[in-house]
Amino acid sequence: MYCSSEPDSGRLVTTRHGGTLATVGAGPFTTHAISLAPLAITDRRMEYCLQLAARNMTPYLQQRRQRFDETRWRNFAPQADFFLIVCQPTDHAMSAEQTAGFLSVRDEPDCPNALHIGDIQLEAALCGRGIGSTALALADALARDRGRIELTLNVFRENPAVRLYERCGYQRIDTDLLSGKYKMRKTLRERVTLCEIE
Structure with a gap:
């Protein structure tokens, strides 16, 4: 699967145990x-996920x-767990809950200690608000909950x-010259580390 998102400029503020909710400040107003x-x-x-992945990945392809x-995407999808990334308003900046994208994760058969992020796709209009970094922090919590x-x-x-x-702790461990991709890995610490975006 493919993985893509734009860089975020928000700041991670809090996470709730269990890895399901985080609060972010998206600039000075929201x-x-x-x-x-x-x-x-x-x-x-799932059709939304397919269309968003296609839209985000087409320029790279x-x-x-x-x-x-x-x-290929449909064939790989049943091997993963999918989650919608949902923004819930906590002030007057948003009037209703909004889907910001999706995240998919799957087991790595060759590496039983790792959880693989197959996709992290965000709506282009919502990039740069700290949503991507928060979704990554929630993926950390998912991995911990699964003993990874x-x-x-x-x-x-x-x-x-x-x-x-x-910035969120991933390191490049390999380069696939044929696909033009980096493989990246993050080793989780025992204690939750907040990812702060500059």
Whole structure:
């Protein structure tokens, strides 16, 4: 699967134990809570996830003279757990709950101690508000809840999100020259570490 998001400029403020909710400040004017809502593979909103992944990944694939492979995406989807990334208003900045994107995670058969982020996709209009870094912090909590000590992901080398991942503790461990992606890994500490975005 593909992984893409734009860098965020918000600041992570709090996380609730269990990895389902975090509150972020999105600049000086807005504050909202971010939650991960589990999504069944049979849920009709999986089509939203497919369309968002296709929209976000197409520019990277076009640079490689490739097309988004919907069949491949659908074949990999049942191997992952999907979560909608939901923004919930905590002040007057947002009038209603809003879907900001989605996250998918799956087991790594070759690395039983790791949880792999297959996708982290955000709506372009909501990038730069701290949502991506908060979703990554919630992925940390998911991994801990499952007894994992590492998280991995793949990202196109030119994706600006590489900097976000590095600020959140991910390190480049391999480069796939054929696909043009970095494989990145984060080793979790025992204590939750807040990811602060400059």
